[in-house]
Amino acid sequence: MDFPRILSGNWETPNSHTLPxxxxxxxxxxxxxxxxxxxxxxxxxxxxxxxxxxxxxxxxTGMKWSFxxxxxxxxxxxxxxxxxxxxxxxxxxxxxxxxxxxxxLMIEGMIIAAHAIGCKVGYVxxxxxxxxxxxxxxxxxxxxxxAGLLGNNILGTGVDFELHIHLGAGAYxxxxxxxxxxxxxxxxxxxxxxxxxxxxEGAWRAxxxxxNVETLSAxxxxxxxxxxxxxxxxTEKSPGTKLFSCSGHIRKPGVYEVALGYPMKDLIxxxxxxxxxxxxxxxxIPGGSSVPIxxxxxxxxxxxxxxxISTVAGSYLGSGGMIVMDDTTDLVAALANLLxxxxxxxxxxxxxxxxxxxxxxxxxxxxxxxCATAEDLVTLKDLADNIHSKTICFFGASAAMPVQSFLLKxxxxxxxxxxxxxxxxxxxxHIAPPxxxxxxx
Amino acid sequence: MSSPHDAPVAASRGPVEWPETLxxxxxxxxxxxxxxxxxxxxxxxxxxxxxxxxxxxxxxLVARTIEVPPSQVHAVASFYSMFKKAPTGKYLVQVCQTxxxxxVGAEGIIKHLEKALDVDAHGNSKDGLFTLLRVECLAxxxxxxxxxxxxxxxxxxxxxxCDQIIAGLRSGKPLSLPRPEVDVWTFPVS
Ligand SMILES: Cc1cc2nc3c(=O)[nH]c(=O)nc-3n(C[C@H](O)[C@H](O)[C@H](O)COP(=O)(O)O)c2cc1C
Ligand code: SF4
Ligand code: FES
Numbered sequence: 084m085d086f087p088r089i090l091s092g093n094w095e096t097p098n099s100h101t102l103p104x105x106x107x108x109x110x111x112x113x114x115x116x117x118x119x120x121x122x123x124x125x126x127x128x129x130x131x132x133x134x135x136x137x138x139x140x141x142x143x144t145g146m147k148w149s150f151x152x153x154x155x156x157x158x159x160x161x162x163x164x165x166x167x168x169x170x171x172x173x174x175x176x177x178x179x180x181x182x183x184x185x186x187x188l189m190i191e192g193m194i195i196a197a198h199a200i201g202c203k204v205g206y207v208x209x210x211x212x213x214x215x216x217x218x219x220x221x222x223x224x225x226x227x228x229x230a231g232l233l234g235n236n237i238l239g240t241g242v243d244f245e246l247h248i249h250l251g252a253g254a255y256x257x258x259x260x261x262x263x264x265x266x267x268x269x270x271x272x273x274x275x276x277x278x279x280x281x282x283x284e285g286a287w288r289a290x291x292x293x294x295n296v297e298t299l300s301a302x303x304x305x306x307x308x309x310x311x312x313x314x315x316x317x318t319e320k321s322p323g324t325k326l327f328s329c330s331g332h333i334r335k336p337g338v339y340e341v342a343l344g345y346p347m348k349d350l351i352x353x354x355x356x357x358x359x360x361x362x363x364x365x366x367x368i369p370g371g372s373s374v375p376i377x378x379x380x381x382x383x384x385x386x387x388x389x390x391x392i393s394t395v396a397g398s399y400l401g402s403g404g405m406i407v408m409d410d411t412t413d414l415v416a417a418l419a420n421l422l423x424x425x426x427x428x429x430x431x432x433x434x435x436x437x438x439x440x441x442x443x444x445x446x447x448x449x450x451x452x453x454c455a456t457a458e459d460l461v462t463l464k465d466l467a468d469n470i471h472s473k474t475i476c477f478f479g480a481s482a483a484m485p486v487q488s489f490l491l492k493x494x495x496x497x498x499x500x501x502x503x504x505x506x507x508x509x510x511x512x513h514i515a516p517p518x519x520x521x522x523x524x
Numbered sequence: 525m526s527s528p529h530d531a532p533v534a535a536s537r538g539p540v541e542w543p544e545t546l547x548x549x550x551x552x553x554x555x556x557x558x559x560x561x562x563x564x565x566x567x568x569x570x571x572x573x574x575x576x577x578x579x580x581x582x583x584x585l586v587a588r589t590i591e592v593p594p595s596q597v598h599a600v601a602s603f604y605s606m607f608k609k610a611p612t613g614k615y616l617v618q619v620c621q622t623x624x625x626x627x628v629g630a631e632g633i634i635k636h637l638e639k640a641l642d643v644d645a646h647g648n649s650k651d652g653l654f655t656l657l658r659v660e661c662l663a664x665x666x667x668x669x670x671x672x673x674x675x676x677x678x679x680x681x682x683x684x685x686c687d688q689i690i691a692g693l694r695s696g697k698p699l700s701l702p703r704p705e706v707d708v709w710t711f712p713v714s
Contacts, residue, residue: 091709161558173622173623173624173660173661173665174624175663175665176663176664176665176666178663179663183706212606212662212672213663214675215675215706247556251606252569252605252606252607253606254605255660269557269559269564269565269600270599271599271600272603328665329666330624330627330666331623331624331628332628335710335712336667336668337710337711339710356712406623417623420623421623424622424660428660
C-alpha cells in the first residue's frame with residue numbers, strides 16, 4: 084500500500100520540533116488558507132474527510148465540531164478547545180512522538196480547529212510524567228507567538244487564538260474528557276455524567292471540544308489536500324492514516340503510521356519484524372489495554388480499521404496500541420497485571436468500578452497463584468458483567484472488557500489454574516496480592 | 525514499596541511565602557485561566573519545584589494564592605499521585621510495571637534495582653539518594669522495560685544499563701548520559 088505519512092512524515096528530520104525547521108517542512112503552510120476560510124467551511128471539509136477521533140472512541144471529528152452552539156446560541160460564553168495529551172492507556176505511546184518530534188503540526192491543527200469552532204483560548208492537557216515534553220511544547224508556543232502564529236490577528240487574518248499548556252499530575256482517568264475538564268478547572272479529575280456533552284457544556288460550563296493530539300495533527304493535511312484526498316486513503320468507513328503503537332513480543336516494537344485497512348498480519352510481520360525466533364503467537368490486544376483481546380485466528384483475518392476489528396474480533400481499534408503476546412506468555416498473570424492497573428486508577432466515584440476492579444484483581448491474583456476455585460471464575464465473570472455499562476464513565480467497561488474477553492477466548496488457561504489448585508499444585512496460601520508475578524519471558 | 529505520593533501529609537515545615545523572584549511566574553500562571561481555582565495544579569507544581577514536597581503549609585500558601593479553603597487544595601493534591609505528600613530521595617526512580625513492560629522483563633529490572641539500590645520496604649535507600657517506586661504505564665511501551673528518574677525517561681533497560689545509570693546518578697553527573705531512545709520511535713531488536 085502506498086500512502087503519505089501525514090503524521091510522522093517530519094519525524095526523521097533533525098530538529099523538526101523547532102519552528103524554522105518545521106516551517107521548512109511545510110508546517111503552518113496551510114494556516115493562512117485555513118484562517119481565511121469560513122469556520123463552517125472548515126467543519127464541512129473535516130466532516131467530508133471522514134476523520135475520526137484517534138483518542139480511542141473513533142467519533143467523527145467534523146460532526147463533533149458541528150455540535151458547538153453558534154455564537155448567537157451561547158449566551159455570550161466563550162468556546163474552549165482542549166487537546167487531550169494525557170496518553171495513559173497502557174500500550175499507547177504515539178502522542179508522545181507527535182509532540183516530541185512535531186509539536187508545531189499539532190499547534191497548527193489546534194489553531195485551525197479553534198477557528199472552525201470559534202474558540203479564542205485553548206489548552207493542551209499533557210500527562211504529568213511528560214514533563215520533558217511539556218517544556219518542549221511551551222518552547223514551541225513561545226516560538227509561534229513570537230512569529231505571530233499565536234496571539235492576536237494571526238498572520239493578519241483577524242483571527243485570535245491563545246494557547247496554554249497544562250501539566251497533569253499522574254491520573255489515568257484524566258484522559259477521559261469530562262475528567263480532563265474537571266482537572267483543568269482545578270478539581271479532582273473525576274468524570275461527570277453525559278449529557279450534557281462537553282461540546283454543549285464543558286470547561287467552565289462553556290462549549291468545549293476535546294480532541295486527541297493525533298486527531299488535531301491530521302487536520303492541516305486535510306485542509307491542504309482536501310477531504311477527497313484524505314478519504315481516498317484507508318477504507319470507506321475508516322479513512323486516512325493512523326499511528327499504531329506496537330509493543331510486546333515483537334522484533335521491532337515502535338510507532339508505525341499506516342493507512343487504515345492495513346492487514347494486521349502485515350503490520351505484525353512486516354513493520355514489527357514478526358515474532359521472536361521460535362515463538363508462536365498466543366494473543367494480541369489491538370487497541371490499548373482496555374479493548375477485548377484477539378486470538379491468532381482473528382488477527383490473521385483482520386485489517387487495522389474500526390469496522391474489521393469489531394466485526395471479525397468483537398474488539399476495537401481504540402487508541403491503536405497493539406500489544407503482541409507470544410506462547411511464553413502467562414495470560415492469567417497478564418490479565419492480573421491489567422486489573423492491578425484498573426484497580427489502582429479507578430477514580431472511586433462509582434461503587435461497581437471502585438469495588439469491582441479491586442475485587443476482580445484479587446480474584447485474578449488467586450487464580451494466578453493457583454489458589455482459586457471454579458466458583459471464583461463465575462464470580463469474576465459476574466463482576467465484569469455488572470460493571471460494564473453501569474458506571475458514570477467508560478472506565479468501568481474498559482476494566483470489564485479485558486476480563487470478559489480473556490475468559491471467553493482463553494478459558495482453558497484459567498481452567499488449567501483451577502485444576503492445578505484443586506490438585507494442590509498451589510504456590511502457597513494467597514491472602515492479599517502484594518506484588519505481581521512475572522508475566523512472560 | 526509504599527508510595528510517598530499516597531502517604532498522609534507528614535510534619536509541617538512552618539509558614540512559607542512565594543520567593544520574590546517567582547512572583548511574576550505566579551501571576552503568569554494565574555493569568556492563563558478564567559478562574560483562580562484552575563491555577564491550583566500549576567501552582568502545586570511550582571511549589572513542588574521549590575520545596576520538593578508538599579506539606580500543609582505549602583498547601584495553605586497555594587490556597588491563599590487562589591483564594592479557596594486549604595481543604596480544597598488538599599483534596600486536589602491528594603488525588604494526583606505525582607504530587608508528593610512526603611519527602612523522597614534525591615532521585616525518584618519509578619519503574620513501569622504494566623503489561624507491555626512486564627512482558628519483556630520489568631519484574632527482573634525491579635528486582636535488580638531493589639538489590640542494587642539496597643532499598644528498604646518503603647523503597648528508600650540508606651544514603652537518602654534514591655526512592656524506588658513501581659508505577660503504571662508511562663507511555664514508553666515500545667521501548668520497554670523503562671523507568672523514569674525525576675523527569676527523565678530511561679528506556680530499553682537491561683541490568684547492565686541500570687547499573688550504569690545508577691553509577692552516573694551516584695557520581696553526581698548523571699542526567700547527561702546519552703538517552704538516544706528518547707529520540708527514536710522504532711526499536712529493532714539486534
Ligand atoms: C478511561 C478513559 C481514558 C481515556 N484516555 C484518553 C487519553 O489518554 N487520550 C485521549 O486522547 N483520549 C482518551 N480517552 C478518550 C477521551 O475521553 C475522548 O474521547 C477523546 O480525547 C476525544 O478525542 P478524539 O475525538 O480526537 O479521539 C479516554 C477515555 C476513557 C473513558
Ligand atoms: S467508572 Fe470508575 S473511573 Fe469512571 S467515574 Fe466511575 S469510578 Fe470513576
Ligand atoms: S507498559 Fe510500561 S511504559 Fe507502557
